[in-house]
Amino acid sequence: MMVEITDLHKSFNGNLVLDGVSFTVSEAENMVVFGRSGTGKSVLLKCMIRLMEPDAGSVFIQGKDVLKLDLKDLNELRKDIGFLFQGAALYDSMSVRENLEFPLIRNFELDKKEIDERVNFVLEAVSLLDVINKMPSELSGGMKKRIGLARSIITKPKLMLYDEPTTGLDPITAKEISVLINDLQHRLKMTSIVVTHDLLCAKIIADRAIVLSDGKIVKEGSINELITSEDQLLKNFFSDEIFEQNGSKK
Amino acid sequence: MHKKLINFLTSGKLFSKTEKRLTEFFNMLGGLTSFSVRFFKELFLPPYEVEQIRKHMIELGMKTLPIVGVTGFIIGLVIAMQLSPVLKRFGAEAFLPGSVGISIVRELGPVICALIFAGRVSSGIGAELGSMRVTEQIDAMEVSGVNPFRYLVVTRIFATTFILPILTVYVIFISLIGAYIAVVLVQNMTWAYYIDRVIFAVEFGDAIPGVAKTFVFGYIVGLVGSYKGYTAENGTEGVGKASTSSVVVSSLLILIFDMVLVKLTLWIWPTVK
Numbered sequence: 001m002m003v004e005i006t007d008l009h010k011s012f013n014g015n016l017v018l019d020g021v022s023f024t025v026s027e028a029e030n031m032v033v034f035g036r037s038g039t040g041k042s043v044l045l046k047c048m049i050r051l052m053e054p055d056a057g058s059v060f061i062q063g064k065d066v067l068k069l070d071l072k073d074l075n076e077l078r079k080d081i082g083f084l085f086q087g088a089a090l091y092d093s094m095s096v097r098e099n100l101e102f103p104l105i106r107n108f109e110l111d112k113k114e115i116d117e118r119v120n121f122v123l124e125a126v127s128l129l130d131v132i133n134k135m136p137s138e139l140s141g142g143m144k145k146r147i148g149l150a151r152s153i154i155t156k157p158k159l160m161l162y163d164e165p166t167t168g169l170d171p172i173t174a175k176e177i178s179v180l181i182n183d184l185q186h187r188l189k190m191t192s193i194v195v196t197h198d199l200l201c202a203k204i205i206a207d208r209a210i211v212l213s214d215g216k217i218v219k220e221g222s223i224n225e226l227i228t229s230e231d232q233l234l235k236n237f238f239s240d241e242i243f244e245q246n247g248s249k250k
Numbered sequence: 251m252h253k254k255l256i257n258f259l260t261s262g263k264l265f266s267k268t269e270k271r272l273t274e275f276f277n278m279l280g281g282l283t284s285f286s287v288r289f290f291k292e293l294f295l296p297p298y299e300v301e302q303i304r305k306h307m308i309e310l311g312m313k314t315l316p317i318v319g320v321t322g323f324i325i326g327l328v329i330a331m332q333l334s335p336v337l338k339r340f341g342a343e344a345f346l347p348g349s350v351g352i353s354i355v356r357e358l359g360p361v362i363c364a365l366i367f368a369g370r371v372s373s374g375i376g377a378e379l380g381s382m383r384v385t386e387q388i389d390a391m392e393v394s395g396v397n398p399f400r401y402l403v404v405t406r407i408f409a410t411t412f413i414l415p416i417l418t419v420y421v422i423f424i425s426l427i428g429a430y431i432a433v434v435l436v437q438n439m440t441w442a443y444y445i446d447r448v449i450f451a452v453e454f455g456d457a458i459p460g461v462a463k464t465f466v467f468g469y470i471v472g473l474v475g476s477y478k479g480y481t482a483e484n485g486t487e488g489v490g491k492a493s494t495s496s497v498v499v500s501s502l503l504i505l506i507f508d509m510v511l512v513k514l515t516l517w518i519w520p521t522v523k
Contacts, residue, residue, distance in 0.1 A: 051392060075397075089389065
Protein backbone atom coordinates (compact mmCIF):
# COMPACT_ATOMS: atom_id res chain seq x y z
CA MET A 1 0.00 0.00 0.00
CA MET A 2 1.43 3.40 -0.96
CA VAL A 3 -0.68 5.53 1.40
CA GLU A 4 -2.58 4.49 4.50
CA ILE A 5 -4.41 7.14 6.50
CA THR A 6 -6.24 6.23 9.70
CA ASP A 7 -8.59 8.31 11.82
CA LEU A 8 -7.02 11.68 10.95
CA HIS A 9 -8.25 14.65 13.00
CA LYS A 10 -7.44 18.33 12.59
CA SER A 11 -9.14 21.39 14.01
CA PHE A 12 -8.48 25.14 13.93
CA ASN A 13 -9.57 27.18 16.97
CA GLY A 14 -12.10 24.53 17.96
CA ASN A 15 -13.45 24.23 14.41
CA LEU A 16 -13.15 20.56 13.38
CA VAL A 17 -11.90 20.35 9.79
CA LEU A 18 -10.91 16.69 9.57
CA ASP A 19 -13.01 14.35 11.68
CA GLY A 20 -11.63 10.84 11.56
CA VAL A 21 -10.60 10.55 7.91
CA SER A 22 -9.37 7.09 6.90
CA PHE A 23 -8.50 5.70 3.46
CA THR A 24 -5.83 3.82 1.57
CA VAL A 25 -4.27 4.31 -1.85
CA SER A 26 -2.54 1.46 -3.70
CA GLU A 27 0.58 1.83 -5.80
CA ALA A 28 0.03 3.46 -9.22
CA GLU A 29 -3.56 4.27 -8.28
CA ASN A 30 -5.08 7.68 -9.01
CA MET A 31 -7.36 8.75 -6.19
CA VAL A 32 -9.51 11.89 -6.33
CA VAL A 33 -10.73 13.67 -3.21
CA PHE A 34 -13.94 15.59 -3.83
CA GLY A 35 -15.62 18.13 -1.62
CA ARG A 36 -16.98 21.64 -1.43
CA SER A 37 -14.71 24.54 -0.51
CA GLY A 38 -13.74 24.53 3.16
CA THR A 39 -14.34 20.82 3.72
CA GLY A 40 -10.69 20.20 4.56
CA LYS A 41 -9.37 18.78 1.27
CA SER A 42 -6.23 20.91 1.17
CA VAL A 43 -5.72 20.47 4.92
CA LEU A 44 -5.79 16.70 4.35
CA LEU A 45 -2.98 16.93 1.79
CA LYS A 46 -0.93 19.25 3.99
CA CYS A 47 -1.34 16.97 7.01
CA MET A 48 -0.12 14.03 4.91
CA ILE A 49 3.30 15.61 4.41
CA ARG A 50 3.32 17.53 7.69
CA LEU A 51 3.05 21.03 6.30
CA MET A 52 0.40 20.99 9.02
CA GLU A 53 0.52 18.81 12.11
CA PRO A 54 -2.69 16.78 12.57
CA ASP A 55 -4.21 16.59 16.06
CA ALA A 56 -4.64 12.82 15.98
CA GLY A 57 -4.50 9.83 13.66
CA SER A 58 -1.78 8.22 11.60
CA VAL A 59 -0.35 8.63 8.10
CA PHE A 60 1.75 5.89 6.54
CA ILE A 61 3.47 6.56 3.21
CA GLN A 62 5.56 3.75 1.70
CA GLY A 63 5.19 1.99 5.04
CA LYS A 64 6.72 4.88 7.00
CA ASP A 65 4.84 6.52 9.86
CA VAL A 66 5.04 10.13 8.62
CA LEU A 67 3.91 11.73 11.88
CA LYS A 68 6.71 10.03 13.85
CA LEU A 69 9.59 10.79 11.48
CA ASP A 70 12.29 13.25 12.56
CA LEU A 71 13.02 16.17 10.23
CA LYS A 72 15.92 14.44 8.47
CA ASP A 73 13.92 11.29 7.69
CA LEU A 74 10.87 13.38 6.79
CA ASN A 75 12.91 15.35 4.24
CA GLU A 76 14.28 12.08 2.90
CA LEU A 77 10.70 10.81 2.41
CA ARG A 78 9.62 14.11 0.87
CA LYS A 79 12.11 13.53 -1.95
CA ASP A 80 9.78 10.75 -3.11
CA ILE A 81 6.71 13.01 -3.00
CA GLY A 82 5.72 15.69 -5.49
CA PHE A 83 3.23 18.41 -4.59
CA LEU A 84 1.43 20.67 -7.05
CA PHE A 85 0.12 23.68 -5.13
CA GLN A 86 -3.11 25.47 -5.94
CA GLY A 87 -1.30 28.59 -7.22
CA ALA A 88 1.69 26.57 -8.54
CA ALA A 89 3.92 28.31 -5.91
CA LEU A 90 6.75 29.05 -8.34
CA TYR A 91 9.63 30.96 -6.74
CA ASP A 92 9.16 34.56 -7.94
CA SER A 93 12.82 35.46 -7.73
CA MET A 94 13.97 32.54 -9.88
CA SER A 95 13.64 31.92 -13.61
CA VAL A 96 11.79 28.83 -14.87
CA ARG A 97 15.11 27.01 -15.27
CA GLU A 98 16.18 27.89 -11.70
CA ASN A 99 12.78 26.84 -10.36
CA LEU A 100 13.19 23.45 -11.98
CA GLU A 101 16.83 23.02 -11.01
CA PHE A 102 16.25 24.03 -7.37
CA PRO A 103 14.97 20.67 -5.97
CA LEU A 104 17.59 18.77 -7.95
CA ILE A 105 20.56 20.89 -6.83
CA ARG A 106 19.42 20.87 -3.21
CA ASN A 107 18.62 17.18 -2.87
CA PHE A 108 20.59 15.15 -5.38
CA GLU A 109 24.21 15.01 -6.39
CA LEU A 110 23.75 15.28 -10.13
CA ASP A 111 26.16 16.70 -12.67
CA LYS A 112 25.24 19.65 -14.89
CA LYS A 113 24.53 17.43 -17.90
CA GLU A 114 22.08 15.26 -15.98
CA ILE A 115 20.32 18.30 -14.51
CA ASP A 116 19.96 19.82 -18.00
CA GLU A 117 18.57 16.55 -19.32
CA ARG A 118 15.96 16.36 -16.59
CA VAL A 119 14.97 20.01 -17.03
CA ASN A 120 14.54 19.51 -20.77
CA PHE A 121 12.62 16.28 -20.24
CA VAL A 122 10.03 17.80 -17.90
CA LEU A 123 9.68 20.96 -19.98
CA GLU A 124 9.09 18.84 -23.03
CA ALA A 125 6.56 16.78 -21.08
CA VAL A 126 4.54 19.90 -20.30
CA SER A 127 5.17 21.37 -23.79
CA LEU A 128 6.87 24.53 -22.54
CA LEU A 129 10.48 24.26 -23.67
CA ASP A 130 10.44 27.82 -25.00
CA VAL A 131 9.84 29.50 -21.61
CA ILE A 132 12.95 28.10 -19.90
CA ASN A 133 14.58 31.49 -19.35
CA LYS A 134 11.41 33.42 -18.46
CA MET A 135 10.47 34.63 -14.98
CA PRO A 136 7.21 33.33 -13.38
CA SER A 137 5.70 36.83 -13.63
CA GLU A 138 5.91 36.54 -17.44
CA LEU A 139 3.80 33.35 -17.54
CA SER A 140 0.03 32.90 -17.76
CA GLY A 141 -1.92 30.99 -15.08
CA GLY A 142 -2.02 27.82 -17.17
CA MET A 143 1.70 28.03 -17.94
CA LYS A 144 2.48 28.49 -14.23
CA LYS A 145 0.49 25.35 -13.44
CA ARG A 146 2.39 23.41 -16.08
CA ILE A 147 5.76 24.62 -14.79
CA GLY A 148 4.61 23.83 -11.23
CA LEU A 149 3.77 20.35 -12.46
CA ALA A 150 7.12 20.05 -14.21
CA ARG A 151 8.91 21.09 -11.01
CA SER A 152 7.04 18.56 -8.93
CA ILE A 153 7.81 15.62 -11.24
CA ILE A 154 11.45 16.53 -11.92
CA THR A 155 12.61 14.55 -8.88
CA LYS A 156 10.79 11.47 -10.23
CA PRO A 157 8.48 11.14 -7.22
CA LYS A 158 6.65 7.93 -6.43
CA LEU A 159 3.65 9.79 -5.01
CA MET A 160 2.10 12.97 -6.43
CA LEU A 161 -0.25 15.21 -4.48
CA TYR A 162 -2.30 17.72 -6.47
CA ASP A 163 -4.09 20.55 -4.68
CA GLU A 164 -6.86 21.85 -6.95
CA PRO A 165 -4.82 21.54 -10.17
CA THR A 166 -7.46 23.22 -12.34
CA THR A 167 -8.72 25.98 -10.05
CA GLY A 168 -8.60 29.46 -11.55
CA LEU A 169 -8.16 28.22 -15.12
CA ASP A 170 -10.56 28.56 -18.03
CA PRO A 171 -12.36 25.30 -18.99
CA ILE A 172 -10.16 24.59 -22.01
CA THR A 173 -6.89 25.07 -20.12
CA ALA A 174 -8.33 23.13 -17.16
CA LYS A 175 -9.07 20.20 -19.45
CA GLU A 176 -5.59 20.42 -20.99
CA ILE A 177 -4.01 20.31 -17.53
CA SER A 178 -6.17 17.34 -16.52
CA VAL A 179 -5.23 15.43 -19.68
CA LEU A 180 -1.58 16.29 -19.11
CA ILE A 181 -1.72 15.05 -15.50
CA ASN A 182 -3.37 11.82 -16.63
CA ASP A 183 -0.81 11.35 -19.40
CA LEU A 184 2.11 11.91 -17.00
CA GLN A 185 0.58 9.57 -14.44
CA HIS A 186 0.53 6.77 -16.98
CA ARG A 187 3.97 7.54 -18.42
CA LEU A 188 5.74 7.86 -15.08
CA LYS A 189 3.68 5.23 -13.22
CA MET A 190 3.19 7.40 -10.14
CA THR A 191 0.59 7.07 -7.42
CA SER A 192 -1.49 10.22 -7.10
CA ILE A 193 -3.98 11.90 -4.84
CA VAL A 194 -5.86 14.76 -6.47
CA VAL A 195 -7.89 17.20 -4.45
CA THR A 196 -10.44 18.93 -6.62
CA HIS A 197 -14.03 19.99 -7.08
CA ASP A 198 -13.71 19.90 -10.85
CA LEU A 199 -15.81 16.98 -12.08
CA LEU A 200 -14.28 16.92 -15.55
CA CYS A 201 -10.78 16.82 -14.10
CA ALA A 202 -11.83 13.95 -11.82
CA LYS A 203 -13.42 12.06 -14.72
CA ILE A 204 -10.19 12.26 -16.70
CA ILE A 205 -7.82 11.36 -13.87
CA ALA A 206 -9.56 9.23 -11.26
CA ASP A 207 -9.38 5.48 -10.80
CA ARG A 208 -11.27 5.92 -7.55
CA ALA A 209 -12.75 8.85 -5.64
CA ILE A 210 -13.81 9.79 -2.14
CA VAL A 211 -16.12 12.60 -1.12
CA LEU A 212 -15.37 14.72 1.94
CA SER A 213 -18.12 16.57 3.75
CA ASP A 214 -17.87 18.21 7.17
CA GLY A 215 -14.45 16.63 7.66
CA LYS A 216 -15.70 13.07 7.06
CA ILE A 217 -15.59 10.71 4.11
CA VAL A 218 -19.22 10.29 3.10
CA LYS A 219 -18.79 8.15 -0.02
CA GLU A 220 -16.11 6.16 -1.77
CA GLY A 221 -16.15 4.51 -5.19
CA SER A 222 -15.57 5.07 -8.88
CA ILE A 223 -16.55 8.42 -10.40
CA ASN A 224 -19.53 6.88 -12.19
CA GLU A 225 -20.76 5.27 -8.97
CA LEU A 226 -20.58 8.62 -7.21
CA ILE A 227 -22.32 10.54 -10.00
CA THR A 228 -25.15 8.04 -10.24
CA SER A 229 -25.52 7.67 -6.48
CA GLU A 230 -28.97 8.28 -5.00
CA ASP A 231 -27.42 9.96 -1.95
CA GLN A 232 -28.97 13.47 -1.70
CA LEU A 233 -25.70 15.13 -0.67
CA LEU A 234 -23.89 13.70 -3.69
CA LYS A 235 -26.81 14.53 -5.97
CA ASN A 236 -26.68 18.15 -4.85
CA PHE A 237 -22.91 18.32 -5.16
CA PHE A 238 -22.70 16.81 -8.63
CA SER A 239 -25.70 18.68 -10.02
CA ASP A 240 -24.01 21.94 -8.99
CA GLU A 241 -20.76 20.82 -10.59
CA ILE A 242 -22.50 19.86 -13.84
CA PHE A 243 -24.31 23.21 -13.81
CA GLU A 244 -21.02 25.05 -13.36
CA GLN A 245 -19.42 23.18 -16.25
CA ASN A 246 -22.28 23.35 -18.73
CA GLY A 247 -23.81 26.66 -17.78
CA SER A 248 -27.24 25.04 -17.51
CA LYS A 249 -28.91 22.32 -15.51
CA LYS A 250 -29.24 18.96 -17.20
CA MET B 251 -19.83 63.93 24.17
CA HIS B 252 -19.08 63.54 27.87
CA LYS B 253 -21.74 60.84 28.14
CA LYS B 254 -20.37 59.04 25.11
CA LEU B 255 -16.90 59.02 26.65
CA ILE B 256 -18.23 57.62 29.95
CA ASN B 257 -20.23 54.98 28.07
CA PHE B 258 -17.15 53.99 26.10
CA LEU B 259 -14.99 53.80 29.24
CA THR B 260 -17.54 51.73 31.14
CA SER B 261 -18.59 49.47 28.25
CA GLY B 262 -15.44 47.33 28.54
CA LYS B 263 -14.51 48.07 24.91
CA LEU B 264 -11.46 50.03 26.00
CA PHE B 265 -10.32 47.18 28.22
CA SER B 266 -10.88 44.52 25.58
CA LYS B 267 -9.03 46.60 22.96
CA THR B 268 -6.11 47.20 25.32
CA GLU B 269 -6.12 43.55 26.28
CA LYS B 270 -6.05 42.53 22.61
CA ARG B 271 -3.19 44.91 21.83
CA LEU B 272 -1.21 43.74 24.85
CA THR B 273 -1.75 40.10 23.89
CA GLU B 274 -0.56 40.85 20.36
CA PHE B 275 2.47 42.72 21.73
CA PHE B 276 3.53 39.89 24.03
CA ASN B 277 2.85 37.31 21.32
CA MET B 278 5.17 39.26 19.04
CA LEU B 279 7.86 39.49 21.73
CA GLY B 280 7.61 35.74 22.33
CA GLY B 281 7.70 35.10 18.58
CA LEU B 282 10.77 37.29 18.09
CA THR B 283 12.55 35.56 20.97
CA SER B 284 11.86 32.04 19.70
CA PHE B 285 12.79 33.17 16.17
CA SER B 286 16.05 34.50 17.58
CA VAL B 287 16.81 31.25 19.41
CA ARG B 288 16.05 29.26 16.26
CA PHE B 289 18.34 31.57 14.24
CA PHE B 290 21.35 30.88 16.50
CA LYS B 291 20.56 27.15 16.50
CA GLU B 292 20.35 26.91 12.71
CA LEU B 293 23.24 29.32 12.03
CA PHE B 294 25.90 26.76 12.93
CA LEU B 295 24.29 23.77 11.23
CA PRO B 296 25.28 22.72 7.70
CA PRO B 297 24.60 23.23 4.85
CA TYR B 298 26.00 26.77 5.04
CA GLU B 299 24.23 28.99 2.54
CA VAL B 300 27.31 31.10 1.72
CA GLU B 301 26.15 31.94 -1.80
CA GLN B 302 22.77 33.19 -0.54
CA ILE B 303 24.42 35.31 2.17
CA ARG B 304 26.78 36.85 -0.39
CA LYS B 305 23.84 37.55 -2.72
CA HIS B 306 21.77 39.19 0.03
CA MET B 307 24.69 41.28 1.29
CA ILE B 308 25.36 42.68 -2.16
CA GLU B 309 21.68 43.19 -2.94
CA LEU B 310 20.74 44.82 0.37
CA GLY B 311 23.91 46.88 0.51
CA MET B 312 23.60 48.18 -3.04
CA LYS B 313 19.90 48.88 -2.57
CA THR B 314 20.57 51.08 0.45
CA LEU B 315 23.86 52.68 -0.59
CA PRO B 316 22.46 55.71 -2.50
CA ILE B 317 19.78 56.65 0.06
CA VAL B 318 22.07 56.37 3.11
CA GLY B 319 24.76 58.28 1.23
CA VAL B 320 22.46 61.24 0.45
CA THR B 321 21.01 61.21 3.98
CA GLY B 322 24.46 61.05 5.55
CA PHE B 323 25.72 63.94 3.45
CA ILE B 324 22.73 66.13 4.37
CA ILE B 325 22.94 65.22 8.07
CA GLY B 326 26.65 66.13 8.19
CA LEU B 327 26.02 69.42 6.40
CA VAL B 328 23.07 70.38 8.63
CA ILE B 329 24.78 69.44 11.90
CA ALA B 330 27.81 71.57 11.02
CA MET B 331 25.54 74.48 9.98
CA GLN B 332 23.60 74.21 13.25
CA LEU B 333 26.64 73.87 15.50
CA SER B 334 28.68 76.65 13.91
CA PRO B 335 26.71 79.67 15.29
CA VAL B 336 26.24 78.00 18.67
CA LEU B 337 29.97 77.39 19.10
CA LYS B 338 30.68 80.92 17.83
CA ARG B 339 28.44 82.25 20.61
CA PHE B 340 30.74 80.61 23.17
CA GLY B 341 33.91 81.53 21.26
CA ALA B 342 34.60 77.88 20.52
CA GLU B 343 34.56 77.80 16.68
CA ALA B 344 37.83 75.87 16.72
CA PHE B 345 36.00 72.91 18.20
CA LEU B 346 33.58 72.69 15.25
CA PRO B 347 35.31 69.81 13.36
CA GLY B 348 35.79 67.84 16.57
CA SER B 349 32.25 68.24 17.86
CA VAL B 350 30.76 67.48 14.44
CA GLY B 351 33.02 64.41 14.16
CA ILE B 352 32.09 63.11 17.60
CA SER B 353 28.33 63.54 17.10
CA ILE B 354 28.46 61.83 13.71
CA VAL B 355 30.71 58.96 14.75
CA ARG B 356 29.13 58.26 18.13
CA GLU B 357 25.44 58.66 17.40
CA LEU B 358 24.10 60.27 14.24
CA GLY B 359 25.92 58.14 11.66
CA PRO B 360 25.03 54.75 13.20
CA VAL B 361 21.45 55.59 14.20
CA ILE B 362 20.43 57.49 11.06
CA CYS B 363 21.96 54.79 8.89
CA ALA B 364 20.19 52.05 10.88
CA LEU B 365 16.81 53.82 10.68
CA ILE B 366 17.10 54.35 6.93
CA PHE B 367 18.25 50.74 6.55
CA ALA B 368 15.24 49.58 8.60
CA GLY B 369 12.86 51.58 6.40
CA ARG B 370 14.36 50.26 3.19
CA VAL B 371 15.37 46.70 4.06
CA SER B 372 13.11 45.50 6.88
CA SER B 373 9.98 46.35 4.92
CA GLY B 374 11.46 44.72 1.82
CA ILE B 375 12.25 41.50 3.67
CA GLY B 376 8.82 41.54 5.35
CA ALA B 377 7.04 41.98 2.02
CA GLU B 378 9.18 39.44 0.17
CA LEU B 379 8.89 36.65 2.74
CA GLY B 380 5.24 37.55 3.42
CA SER B 381 4.44 37.20 -0.25
CA MET B 382 6.32 33.88 -0.36
CA ARG B 383 4.34 32.67 2.66
CA VAL B 384 0.87 33.55 1.33
CA THR B 385 1.59 32.15 -2.16
CA GLU B 386 2.79 28.88 -0.61
CA GLN B 387 6.35 29.28 -1.94
CA ILE B 388 7.74 28.59 1.55
CA ASP B 389 5.60 25.44 1.76
CA ALA B 390 6.85 24.40 -1.67
CA MET B 391 10.42 24.80 -0.46
CA GLU B 392 9.69 22.69 2.61
CA VAL B 393 8.07 19.96 0.52
CA SER B 394 11.10 19.78 -1.73
CA GLY B 395 13.22 18.85 1.28
CA VAL B 396 14.83 22.28 1.79
CA ASN B 397 14.83 23.94 5.21
CA PRO B 398 13.18 27.30 4.35
CA PHE B 399 14.18 28.86 7.67
CA ARG B 400 17.85 28.31 6.97
CA TYR B 401 17.61 29.21 3.29
CA LEU B 402 15.46 32.33 3.62
CA VAL B 403 15.70 33.61 7.20
CA VAL B 404 19.19 32.75 8.50
CA THR B 405 20.83 34.09 5.34
CA ARG B 406 18.95 37.39 5.48
CA ILE B 407 19.56 38.02 9.18
CA PHE B 408 23.25 37.19 8.75
CA ALA B 409 23.50 39.51 5.74
CA THR B 410 21.81 42.49 7.46
CA THR B 411 23.93 42.00 10.60
CA PHE B 412 27.18 42.29 8.68
CA ILE B 413 26.26 44.75 5.93
CA LEU B 414 24.96 47.52 8.22
CA PRO B 415 28.33 48.21 9.93
CA ILE B 416 29.94 48.54 6.48
CA LEU B 417 27.22 50.96 5.40
CA THR B 418 27.65 52.89 8.66
CA VAL B 419 31.37 53.45 8.05
CA TYR B 420 30.45 54.73 4.58
CA VAL B 421 27.76 57.02 6.01
CA ILE B 422 30.16 58.42 8.61
CA PHE B 423 32.68 59.23 5.89
CA ILE B 424 30.04 60.88 3.64
CA SER B 425 28.64 62.84 6.62
CA LEU B 426 32.10 64.17 7.42
CA ILE B 427 32.41 65.37 3.81
CA GLY B 428 29.00 67.09 4.14
CA ALA B 429 30.09 68.69 7.40
CA TYR B 430 33.35 69.89 5.82
CA ILE B 431 31.42 71.68 3.07
CA ALA B 432 29.37 73.50 5.74
CA VAL B 433 32.55 74.34 7.67
CA VAL B 434 34.38 75.87 4.67
CA LEU B 435 31.35 78.05 4.00
CA VAL B 436 31.88 79.83 7.35
CA GLN B 437 35.55 79.22 8.12
CA ASN B 438 38.69 79.16 6.01
CA MET B 439 39.83 75.59 6.67
CA THR B 440 41.72 73.04 4.55
CA TRP B 441 40.49 69.44 4.21
CA ALA B 442 43.75 68.16 5.77
CA TYR B 443 43.39 70.42 8.80
CA TYR B 444 39.69 69.54 9.16
CA ILE B 445 40.36 65.78 9.08
CA ASP B 446 43.29 66.23 11.46
CA ARG B 447 41.00 68.02 13.96
CA VAL B 448 38.31 65.33 13.58
CA ILE B 449 40.84 62.51 14.13
CA PHE B 450 42.31 64.41 17.09
CA ALA B 451 38.85 64.73 18.69
CA VAL B 452 37.40 61.31 17.92
CA GLU B 453 38.86 58.66 20.21
CA PHE B 454 38.89 54.89 20.05
CA GLY B 455 36.11 54.90 22.64
CA ASP B 456 33.96 56.96 20.27
CA ALA B 457 34.52 55.11 17.00
CA ILE B 458 34.43 51.45 18.01
CA PRO B 459 31.21 51.42 20.08
CA GLY B 460 29.52 53.65 17.48
CA VAL B 461 30.14 51.14 14.70
CA ALA B 462 29.91 48.04 16.91
CA LYS B 463 26.34 48.76 17.94
CA THR B 464 25.27 48.67 14.30
CA PHE B 465 25.82 44.90 14.33
CA VAL B 466 22.94 44.77 16.83
CA PHE B 467 20.85 47.19 14.73
CA GLY B 468 21.48 45.11 11.59
CA TYR B 469 20.46 41.98 13.44
CA ILE B 470 17.24 43.68 14.60
CA VAL B 471 16.38 44.79 11.05
CA GLY B 472 16.87 41.27 9.64
CA LEU B 473 15.16 39.54 12.55
CA VAL B 474 12.03 41.71 12.61
CA GLY B 475 11.61 41.77 8.80
CA SER B 476 12.08 38.01 8.54
CA TYR B 477 9.78 37.27 11.49
CA LYS B 478 6.97 39.49 10.21
CA GLY B 479 7.22 38.10 6.68
CA TYR B 480 7.69 34.45 7.63
CA THR B 481 4.65 34.49 9.91
CA ALA B 482 2.42 36.56 7.60
CA GLU B 483 -1.13 35.33 7.02
CA ASN B 484 -4.44 36.47 5.48
CA GLY B 485 -3.29 36.93 1.88
CA THR B 486 -2.20 40.23 0.39
CA GLU B 487 -3.54 42.17 3.38
CA GLY B 488 -1.16 40.18 5.59
CA VAL B 489 1.77 41.02 3.29
CA GLY B 490 1.03 44.75 3.59
CA LYS B 491 0.79 44.47 7.36
CA ALA B 492 4.04 42.50 7.55
CA SER B 493 5.83 45.14 5.51
CA THR B 494 4.52 48.13 7.48
CA SER B 495 4.90 46.65 10.93
CA SER B 496 8.44 45.48 10.11
CA VAL B 497 9.51 49.11 9.72
CA VAL B 498 7.66 50.33 12.82
CA VAL B 499 8.88 47.54 15.13
CA SER B 500 12.48 47.49 13.89
CA SER B 501 12.79 51.32 14.11
CA LEU B 502 11.41 51.29 17.64
CA LEU B 503 13.68 48.42 18.70
CA ILE B 504 16.70 50.20 17.18
CA LEU B 505 16.01 53.29 19.32
CA ILE B 506 15.38 51.24 22.48
CA PHE B 507 18.54 49.18 21.99
CA ASP B 508 20.48 52.36 21.18
CA MET B 509 19.51 53.74 24.57
CA VAL B 510 20.72 50.56 26.30
CA LEU B 511 23.90 50.31 24.25
CA VAL B 512 24.83 53.97 24.81
CA LYS B 513 24.61 53.40 28.56
CA LEU B 514 26.61 50.20 28.22
CA THR B 515 29.37 51.74 26.08
CA LEU B 516 29.66 54.77 28.37
CA TRP B 517 30.20 52.32 31.19
CA ILE B 518 32.84 50.35 29.25
CA TRP B 519 34.53 53.37 27.61
CA PRO B 520 33.90 56.42 29.82
CA THR B 521 34.41 59.67 27.86
CA VAL B 522 35.73 61.62 30.86
CA LYS B 523 38.68 60.02 32.61
